[in-house]
Amino acid sequence: MFKKIIVFLIVSLFVACGTNKPVVRTTKPTATKPVAKNTKRPISKPTETKKTETKTASNDKSNEPKTEVLEATSRVKVTTEIVLAYIDQYKDVAKKNMKNHGVPASIALAQAILESGAGTGDLSSQANNHFGIKCHKDWNGESVKHDDDEAQECFRKYDKVYDSYEDYAAFLKGRKWYQPLFKLEKNDYKGWAYGLKKAGYATDPNYPSKLIGLIERYQLNKYDAEVLGTEYVPSYKNKNVDAEEKYVSKEGKHEVIKGDTLYSLSKKYNISVDDLKRKNNLSENAISIGQLLEVK
Template sequence: MKHATLVVVFAFLLLSCGTKKRTTYSKNASSEVVKSDKANKDYTKFPFPEDAKKFTYISTSTIEEYLDTFSQIAQFEMKAYGIPASITLAQGILESGYGTGTLTMKTNNHFGIKCHDGWNGEFEYHDDDEKGECFRKYNHPMYSFRDHSIFLSSRARYASLFELRRDDYKAWAKGLKKAGYATDKSYPQKLISFIERYELYKYDKEVISEGYLVQAEPKEYDYKKYIVQKGDTLYSISRTYFISVDELMKLNDMNSSNLSIGQELTIKSERVK
């Protein structure tokens, strides 16, 4: 897929202590311009506020206040990564209790993202599906929004989402559940309910009206053979080649996840143009 170069300017004005004004983002003389292409998808390269170097919790007490505070950053993320702002906001409202949840207040984690392999940042233990699970911790909420974008766009299991229309929030909500983002069977319905009740789709329309892609360009793939080595699992292979386990099994007509050393597998990878 061709990766269009999108220029996103971040200049953050934090909420004054004790006030409820919207956090604004505007271009000024000190703004740093960062190209949001595939080689530069790293939230640490964006100019976050000085206060973001220490733990900064921004209080919101209603859903309306949450939207007023974070809707613009969700739109920035949509421009940079293609995730509908409506989906990001609905997930944030649901996962963080619109910023009032215990975990969110302790960690600035607005999306319930667990540590997972490879996380080297700060963390906090919190009871969720199981007791004492490890969750990512951020100094500032903005880092949580950026990590959410990176989390979805860099994992093979969510790749199919990025072939959906950017204005099809229902398909994105259902796709997140299908890809395993949440165990709650009613997760898609909850997201859709928030989006429609609070008209979150209007934030998607604003971004699209600025000329950003509504539909991702069709991907082209290359197919090659892979010989199973000692210690390989379908999961490890899927992570290496950015393909979901389900798709890997379908490509190879597999009814079981069992592998044998020397077994030949067909691997599909996105063609680099």
């Protein structure tokens, strides 16, 4: 009987071991499944970060300082801050020049900004020449060579920038072809801009519009008002004056613009078409933009 009990216990032990093995095997796959699921979630986060960085970079570009190209005796790119600093440095010199010599401060500053690249061009750096004035026959001072209309032309050199402003005013007053400018109203910067081009100061056909653009963009004509003791009127509030017509009509001439015909000019200046043709030696009615016609 004792032997049977021992045999029964041994058999029961073997049965119990056999039933436990499958339980161990089934737990392994169950443990690995959550790990595989968890590793997929963080993948999208780096992509979101990159998009944010790209937007931030594009926003930074909008804060870059504005620049413009100034081209006269030198071609340079300057920022608004450079131009404003130049104006602040030389506005009093230009105002003094206007009081002493009659050249509008707005015109002097605009020409200096354009010709010298707001003080950053080669001539202004090497020779303190802020107006691009060449030597000419009456110059006995120092000079430098610079490429302009021709290679290695002679330009005046000054000890100080102030001397450049003084010589600029004397240069205009000492030449008869600039004399009509000094008969204009002191605040007529548009008349001066067109008059300088017509008198031959520059060969660039866009010279007047460049000067006017600088004056109105940086409100340089307020310095004219300060010298004259008058109220400053911003240019956008004073659009009723056609400066080019005002200037050429004083000289008895008209520069042809787009849309002009001999018939429209005859009505404008109260003169017959035949008289216009006779005054200007025209054999036909065709006229071209930029042509200068005698109208009085």
